[in-house]
């Protein structure tokens with residue numbers, strides 16, 4: 001009996017990214033259902049997984065997008081999003097890039113005072129979001145610190161007097177307040193503290209219609225892993241937010257920008273074992289991939305479950321799973337897997353977020369294909385790179401006589 005992974009690998013080749021669309025739909029629905037507010041908008045963070053078909057799926061679900069580059073914005077437009085459903089939250093980009101975003105008509109977030117002044121001079125009527133750095137140390141743990149003092153993101157809340165001066169001088173229309181810190185926040189208490197601080201600052205912005213709390217939602221990577229319980233967070237934040245709207249006597253829109261939460265668990269990265277190498281110390285399983293396709297384990301030291309789907313009943317043994325890149329390229333050390341044989345398929349879990357989107361052509365390898373599963377059907381959503389893709393932008397001018 002051929003299992004589904006074997007079928008997909010035969011049909012589309014290996015290595016292969018596989019996303020379960022039904023899982024994405026469930027995550028989105030769970031997220032939306034966790035909140036009980038009048039106006040909620042969930043902007044999927046495109047950088048986590050930027051395939052057009054995935055964006056189209058989010059569009060159908062009613063989501064908006066969070067984009068950090070003009071290219072991501074253009075992907076969103078190509079996937080069918082209306083400009084008003086796209087929020088631009090870049091960091092340190094040129095005024096030129098802001099100009100393009102404004103021409104398209106999307107929502108923009110400003111996280112720097114010099115940019116605020118330039119935009120105000122050039123586009124005095126264009127409404128903006130202000131991205132704040134609240135400098136809040138959550139739970140006294142620097143690992144989950146929220147927009148800590150030396151973070152490059154956001155306008156420091158200590159610089160708010162300058163912001164207000166500029167708002168007055170140019171009559172800037174601030175339509176929303178934004179915070180995103182990138183931390184894994186697990187405790188509902190922490191979220192609520194951030195929310196309360198941001199809302200107290202929002203008091204001083206008269207014309208806002210939105211509060212955007214960014215992201216910071218953690219997912220499970222293994223059994224017993226800590227994760228953000230979205231229903232608890234939803235409960236707490238909804239109460240705080242509804243009370244705030246009541247106090248201001250205005251229905252604001254509550255916005256979030258989850259990336260990892262929406263797609264991490266939906267994704268699998270399928271690889272084939274090229275070689276098994278037995279040394280005196282341990283066994284290595286070499287797969288037909290490396291950090292060119294899947295860099296999180298090396299870059300962030302992230303843990304990804306690995307399953308040998310070709311030998312589910314094999315004896316348990318310990319392996320180091322490594323790549324084929326000519327550099328240290330370890331996916332996992334000392335993992336217990338069902339016996340790994342050459343040509344077996346190994347599947348890495350939690351490969352939906354920041355995996356394909358961080359892939360490169362290092363070692364002049366080709367990027368893998370991507371497949372989307374929906375209601376038991378499989379759809380190719382990106383062809384595997386070809387050799388042509390590697391060379392298509394390269395020029396070969398007449399340099400010989402200069403050598």
Ligand SMILES: *Cc1c(COP(=O)(O)O)cnc(C)c1O
Pocket residue numbers: 045047048066068089180182214215216217257258259260261353
């Ligand atoms: C990266 C990013 C996100 C998404 O973060 P996740 O941890 O993937 O949920 C949201 N908002 C902004 C501004 C970001 O830069």
